Amino acid sequence: MSQPDRFANLVPNTISPNLWKNPSNVTAEQLQKYVSLDQIKMNQSFKNYRRSIFYVGGTLIGFLFSKFYVDSYVKNKIFGENGNGGEFLTLKTRNTIHDYTYNRQFQRMRYLTEERSPDPSDLNTSSQLLIDLGLQLQIPRSAAIVQKKVPHDKYLL
Numbered sequence: 001m002s003q004p005d006r007f008a009n010l011v012p013n014t015i016s017p018n019l020w021k022n023p024s025n026v027t028a029e030q031l032q033k034y035v036s037l038d039q040i041k042m043n044q045s046f047k048n049y050r051r052s053i054f055y056v057g058g059t060l061i062g063f064l065f066s067k068f069y070v071d072s073y074v075k076n077k078i079f080g081e082n083g084n085g086g087e088f089l090t091l092k093t094r095n096t097i098h099d100y101t102y103n104r105q106f107q108r109m110r111y112l113t114e115e116r117s118p119d120p121s122d123l124n125t126s127s128q129l130l131i132d133l134g135l136q137l138q139i140p141r142s143a144a145i146v147q148k149k150v151p152h153d154k155y156l157l
Contacts, residue, residue: 108150 026034080086127137
């Protein structure tokens with residue numbers, strides 16, 4: 001004789017006829033009306049997507065309007081209406097004409113007192129090496145010393 005299973009009442013019945021229909025007991029009419037749990041989830045998701053179209057669409061349209069507005073504003077601010085420069089090029093400073101004059105005078109004095117930099121001897125080729133390579137050296141005439149002049153004001157800030 002077989003003994004009854006002692007653990008049968010401890011294991012729950014995992015097959016629920018409401019969730020998984022037994023195909024051998026289902027009629028054709030019930031089979032057509034049957035909707036699975038996955039199909040219910042998909043239908044609910046599609047319903048949520050349809051309801052969110054207005055929110056997502058409104059957000060995208062808002063982004064587009066703000067992009068067009070900001071792009072046109074920035075273009076006018078930097079390049080101007082006719083392309084000759086906008087308000088972005090307007091110089092705003094606290095310096096006075098006296099400050100600019102002082103800076104120009106300082107740059108002039110700095111330029112005139114600057115010493116000439118000597119030629120770096122390690123970068124020049126020695127005349128003996130050039131003669132050895134077969135080049136004829138032309139002895140340059142003594143160049144007249146040119147007096148240094150200050151550049152025009154437009155080159156000085």
